[in-house]
Amino acid sequence: MDLIVAVYENWGIGKNGTQPIVVPEDRKHFRSVTGHSTVIVGDRTMKDFPGGKPLKNRRNIVLSIIPDFEADGADVAHSFDEAMNLVKEDEETFVIGGASIYRLFLPFCRRAYITMIYVSPDCDVWFPNLDELDNWVVEDEGELREHEGLFYRFMTYKNMNYDKHEDE
Ligand SMILES: NC(=O)c1ccc[n+]([C@@H]2O[C@H](COP(=O)([O-])OP(=O)(O)OC[C@H]3O[C@@H](n4cnc5c(N)ncnc54)[C@H](OP(=O)(O)O)[C@@H]3O)[C@@H](O)[C@H]2O)c1
Numbered sequence: 001m002d003l004i005v006a007v008y009e010n011w012g013i014g015k016n017g018t019q020p021i022v023v024p025e026d027r028k029h030f031r032s033v034t035g036h037s038t039v040i041v042g043d044r045t046m047k048d049f050p051g052g053k054p055l056k057n058r059r060n061i062v063l064s065i066i067p068d069f070e071a072d073g074a075d076v077a078h079s080f081d082e083a084m085n086l087v088k089e090d091e092e093t094f095v096i097g098g099a100s101i102y103r104l105f106l107p108f109c110r111r112a113y114i115t116m117i118y119v120s121p122d123c124d125v126w127f128p129n130l131d132e133l134d135n136w137v138v139e140d141e142g143e144l145r146e147h148e149g150l151f152y153r154f155m156t157y158k159n160m161n162y163d164k165h166e167d168e
Pocket residue numbers: 004005006007012013014015016017018019041042043044045046048063064065066069077078079080096097098099100101102104125
């Protein structure tokens with residue numbers, strides 16, 4: 001499984017349940033990377049999707065601890081183990097947030113697709129700074145891009161411990 005996230009320079013990822021600054025090209029990038037795969041998402045992040053609904057053209061696994069939680073068009077998992085079990089046969093799975101879900105699944109991801117946006121808006125949720133974690137290395141730095149004065153790049157990091165988990 002892999003993850004995808006847009007981070008700001010300070011590794012902030014959201015404020016008040018949403019992303020304070022969005023690069024339109026990043027939305028397209030997200031769709032093209034995750035299209036037709038399975039996505040794992042927290043209940044709070046799903047509420048921020050258009051209409052508060054699961055994403056189209058993908059199998060959505062929504063995490064909630066609420067026993068009778070239902071989301072039309074999504075499968076519900078009530079724990080990390082339940083989510084892992086639901087996706088075990090799926091060819092490609094992306095962890096798509098939010099902060100609590102990234103923290104849970106990060107050690108089990110092979111690759112992190114990071115959109116690095118060079119701005120530092122006020123945030124109340126953060127992604128772990130991968131540059132401070134020894135097992136995560138930059139695999140592809142991506143080219144520097146610009147949208148209306150905002151600089152960003154599509155990077156990939158690789159989890160050097162991933163194969164160890166696979167062997168367990
Ligand atoms: N920049 C990006 O790329 C990006 C991507 C995604 C999200 N975000 C941002 O991240 C923020 C949301 O992150 P968040 O951490 O507040 O919320 P979240 O991770 O999206 O969702 C939290 C919810 O997930 C469920 N959950 C969490 N751990 C669980 C577990 N172990 N078992 C079962 N259910 C579990 C719970 O739902 P219940 O309350 O229903 O039990 C919990 O309230 C927003 O600001 C959003 O914009 C940013």
